[in-house]
Amino acid sequence: MEESLSRGEQTRNAILQAAHDLFVQQGYHGTSMRQIAKQAGLALGGLYNHFASKEDVFQAVFFTYHPYHEVLPLISGSQGDSVDAVVRDAARRMVEAVKERPDFMNLMFIEVVEFKSVHARQLMVELLPRGQAILQRFAQAGQGQIRDFPPLIVVRSFLGLFFAYYITELVFGEAAPPEFRDGAMDHFLEIYLHGLLK
Structure with a gap:
């Protein structure tokens, strides 16, 4: 269970880093969930397992960074x-x-x-x-x-x-x-x- 949680946290961190970089470079509307998933090395479905929407991703990025x-x-x-x-x-x-x-x-x-x-x-x-x-x-x-x-x-x-x-x-x-x-x-x-x- 702890190993699974650790992988989940690593995936979440990868998503936030990818989203942060894309938002800063391209703006919010210029960035898609598909681009975030690709930059984080995930399938689109994997991204949605962690965040329900792009706004949820931005909120997490804003608070984290x-x-x-x-x-x-x-x-x-x-x-x-x-x-x-x-x-x-x-x-x-x-x-x-x-x-x-x-x-x-x-x-x-x-x-x-x-x-x-x-x-x-x-x-x-x-x-x-x-x-x-x-x-x-x-x-x-x-x-x-x-x-x-x-x-x-x-x-x-x-x-x-x-x-x-x-x-x-x-x-x-x-x-x-x-x-x-x-x-x-x-x-x-x-x-x-x-x-x-x-």
């Missing part, structure tokens, strides 16, 4: 002798982790455009409490340095900072002048932590 698996532990381990330093270290860790995952934005665009973020909302139920717990640890370490905003709004604004950074990087990329890109995240963080007004 979402970078929060790596990012949350990294942020939890952020170091610094002040809230400012800890937030900057957390941001650096997050940037480095997501930089290693250029596929992530492709998956997010599919999720937002094709599925109206239905799977992301399911994931949010799990992630927001964990993000709030990390923020509370930062606040305790800061001993009153953080202004009294609703914790989930602070988490949302921190995530918004990164989405703004990556989306503008994807949209404008190397076509933008150097001052648009050089040290951009440092400037984003300065505005986030200390505001725009003098």
Whole structure:
């Protein structure tokens, strides 16, 4: 029984890897169940033994390959002798982790455009409490340095900072002048932590 389960898990992982690669390269509508099965080395019926539909496959891919698996532990381990330093270290860790995952934005665009973020909302139920717990640890370490905003709004604004950074990087990329890109995240963080007004 354990051997059979192990083979089943291996097959499922092969399906998810194949589907992930195809979704990222071809988009959701450009990818068929037949293509996923072929790339995973399965007959089409074998794929349907594991997933009832292409949306089920995408949902599993989205949950499995979402970078929060790596990012949350990294942020939890952020170091610094002040809230400012800890937030900057957390941001650096997050940037480095997501930089290693250029596929992530492709998956997010599919999720937002094709599925109206239905799977992301399911994931949010799990992630927001964990993000709030990390923020509370930062606040305790800061001993009153953080202004009294609703914790989930602070988490949302921190995530918004990164989405703004990556989306503008994807949209404008190397076509933008150097001052648009050089040290951009440092400037984003300065505005986030200390505001725009003098």
